[in-house]
Amino acid sequence: AQSVSQHNHHVILSEAASLELGCNYSYGGTVNLFWYVQYPGQHLQLLLKYFSGDPLVKGIKGFEAEFIKSKFSFNLRKPSVQWSDTAEYFCAVNAGGGSYIPTFGRGTSLIVHP
Amino acid sequence: DAGVIQSPRHEVTEMGQEVTLRCKPISGHNSLFWYRQTMMRGLELLIYFNNNVPIDDSGMPEDRFSAKMPNASFSTLKIQPSEPRDSAVYFCASSQDRGQPQHFGDGTRLSIL
Numbered sequence: 001a002q003s004v005s006q007h008n009h010h011v012i013l014s015e016a017a018s019l020e021l022g023c024n025y026s027y028g029g030t031v032n033l034f035w036y037v038q039y040p041g042q043h044l045q046l047l048l049k050y051f052s053g054d055p056l057v058k059g060i061k062g063f064e065a066e067f068i069k070s071k072f073s074f075n076l077r078k079p080s081v082q083w084s085d086t087a088e089y090f091c092a093v094n095a096g097g098g099s100y101i102p103t104f105g106r107g108t109s110l111i112v113h114p
Numbered sequence: 115d116a117g118v119i120q121s122p123r124h125e126v127t128e129m130g131q132e133v134t135l136r137c138k139p140i141s142g143h144n145s146l147f148w149y150r151q152t153m154m155r156g157l158e159l160l161i162y163f164n165n166n167v168p169i170d171d172s173g174m175p176e177d178r179f180s181a182k183m184p185n186a187s188f189s190t191l192k193i194q195p196s197e198p199r200d201s202a203v204y205f206c207a208s209s210q211d212r213g214q215p216q217h218f219g220d221g222t223r224l225s226i227l
Binding site: 034044045046049094100101102104107 | 145147156157159162169170205207212213214215216217218219220221
């Protein structure tokens with residue numbers, strides 16, 4: 001069975017700091033990878049996705065993620081965070097070639113101080 | 115463009131009562147998911163439908179939980195009888211097809227007293 005691990009449970013940054021959130025998954029086959037964001041009191045929204053092609057994907061609001069197949073990783077980055085980026089971030093994996101059951105990580109809570 | 119619509123937004127009821135949560139997926143989406151979110155356990159997948167057929171219900175906690183999808187535009191999640199430990203936010207999500215990004219509803223905040 002596939003699993004997703006997000007290493008950072010809580011991250012606190014000041015505005016303009018750089019951000020990197022780790023995500024590792026365990027599945028040996030083809031995967032679709034996602035990052036979702038959940039702002040306080042709201043539902044999850046898609047930030048970015050990777051299916052194939054260029055392993056560096058760009059999403060909304062200046063976020064990007066890099067798929068490193070050899071490391072089974074899909075880390076999320078942003079060069080300069082803003083107070084409005086305060087939210088919960090979830091990494092998710094769909095194992096391809098099968099039932100595509102989605103698996104979410106436990107989430108990382110990001111607090112950005114103004 | 116209407117997103118995933120869930121009702122009710124909030125539900126407060128006493129333990130032992132039946133609770134029914136409703137979801138209308140985005141038109142044209144053929145995959146539907148029910149999740150439960152709590153502080154302790156994070157986001158848990160309860161059940162996943164594809165073309166109205168349950169594909170995986172291994173996340174359904176116990177027999178008190180049941181889910182149906184009678185047609186492509188409607189799904190219900192029922193808890194009977196409800197217990198205080200069922201208190202959580204329940205999200206419904208849909209996707210255009212298997213493996214595609216999910217679109218989440220606003221959730222139902224359920225409190226069982």
